[in-house]
Amino acid sequence: MIEAEKLTKRFGGRAVVDDVTFRCEPGTVTGFLGPNGAGKTTTMRMICGFSTPDAGRAGVLGGEYRRLPNPGRRVGVLLDASAQHGGRRGREALAISAQTMGVEEKRVDDLLGLVGLDRAAARKRVRQYSLGMRQRLGIANALIGEPEVLILDEPANGLDPEGMRWMRGLLRDFAERGGTVLLSSHLLHEVDAIADRLVIIGSGKIVAEGSKEELLSDAGTLVRADDGEALGRALAGAGLEAREAEGGGFLVDAEPRAVGVAAQGGGVALVHLAPAGDAGLEQLFFDLTTDNGEEGKR
């Protein structure tokens, strides 16, 4: 279990993480989604004790991460796939972690197999690794101690579609055995493919949270007509809140039934009327990205 309670972190007076509260329960894969600079990494580092919150608290397995006697055996952490010594061989990097947490070194070879790094790759120095290989090495590193909790920052970054399918299987399997997973991403489709719960963060604040179904059902209605202007007037006339959607039409904050009635009232012929679903989620995320675009990277 992972908990963040009113977590706040300020850098130079600006709150990069602002009153963030969420929970990750055992058996779930939670996707922590937000544009670059939204505060994902800072939040995860506070959870793992790398950075001290200015307010609020973060806990793992009911206590502070720093209080875990041998954290590697309880919580698997991948905070940055590039954070490995370039001059060390891949297998050796894992062997060091195994030795530190008191795990038999032969488990390293099992894990290399599990994450798909073959013998030749394991003998290479990490400097020669592609980003995808580093991610695989980092995930192996997180799994060495047979943890119950996984905290992974941007683990799908650099993975090809096949790699993403593989990770989905791996993490789902982990969750089904009672594990808790928190993974971050700045790409909706990555989280969409891997996670079953979403926590969406923008400008340091949680803007939406829930299972994918919950978020999709809240996403509103997508409606299109040949006569867009008339449709806009009809929606406004019925007092419905509507925004222009990506690719034409309107995203309306209402049930499809209410939208249909409004269109009928305005005498507008519709060509599309349906729950917004993915389009709504994309729009929500798109709004976040554009709002925060100027703040740039972390």
Added chain:
Amino acid sequence: MSAHAIDASENAAPAARDRRPGLARLTKVELRKMVDTRSGFWLQLAVLGLTVLAVVITVLAGHDDDKTFRHVISNALQPAGILLPVVGILLVSSEWSQRTALVSFALVPERPRLLVAKLCAGVVLALVATVVAVALAALGTALASTDAPNVWSLPLGLLGQDVVYVVTAMVIGIGFGAALQSSAPAIVLYFALPVALAALGSIHALHGVIDWINSAEALEPLTTTVMSGHEWAQGLVALALWMGVPLAIGLWRLTRRDVG
């Protein structure tokens, strides 16, 4: 996917899993980290190679009076004394420059323990290097087989000073790495500061003070003569300064600073 590769919660006795990694284990890990990277490996090899070279040159080219055991040891220890601090610097600074701190601190959140383990590992490596240098020096002296008087005489005090010389050099290196958390500045400062201090020493008014704080000057007699009380006093003050200050700064930064 193999079943036992991911075992969440149920397995493994909790007691064994939640045992804090002991200092001995962490020290072994740090020793391993010193030699398992490309730079670490070549640095150790360079120390060994230069030690052999120092012995060979002393024995072949030296004056007969120079071919005594104590003199050969003194020369044989120089490569370790100069290069091992760099190994020490890299052991700490690479955690930042290579960003492995994100892995190391995740496994050992009590950061001061990690620094203590690095110091222990440094001391072990320094002792090994001293033993190797002394053994090579003995071999060289035996092969040179001069008939100079007292070839094999080696005051125990001097041997002790040799050990102090290499070990403290290593500890100072680790201190510099910890204080600066960055490889290049730490290495440059480590070598440049004594030179700068020596230059300051040429200023007449500062002359007396510099003798006490310049490690290069104060520690110079360590490997050559059994030191007098006065020399020891100067040496200890310099050592306290050169080991203590960087380590204190390093410890402070280590515990205060957010890692990222």
